[in-house]
Amino acid sequence: MDRKKFLKTCGVALVGLPFASALLTSCESIYYATNSVQNNTIVVPLSEFEILKKNKITYRTFVMVKTANQDFPICLYKTGENKYVASLMKCTHRGCELNVGGGIYSCPCHGSEFDTKGTVLEGPADLDLKTFKTNIKNENIYIQIS
Secondary structure, X not given: OOHHHHHHHHHHHHHHHHHHHHHHOXXXXXXXXXXXXXXXXXXXXXXXXXXXXXXXXXXXXXXXXXXXXXOOOEEEEEEEOOEEXXXXXXXXXXXXXXXXXXXXXXXXXXXXXXXXXXXXXXXXXXXXXXXXXXXXXXXXXXXXOO
């Protein structure tokens, strides 16, 4: 390959890299839900899963929940009709904060992966994530944190 063709190929690759990266990442952005804390319960309105675009409502598959009392956020993931799993986003291997995307939680520190119910998919972590009991009442999701 001659120098000119090499430089042109490198230039195209460098320009295209950000676009490729954007395409490969999860289409769903991270949304932090508004919430309140009552005793040992976090209250998240069901409406926090709604997205209004062009007068049409679509739904998020998950929201992040952060409170002043928690060192790590909680991911509230919709797993079915009126079924939600709340998982602490703290890796059970070395305590790094997990990333959400592509239907899994992944650890940026050592590569552990968990499914949306908190079960280990890939080590080095060997313990499932801490999850919290959830229930729905009066258009709210209640996360029992104690």
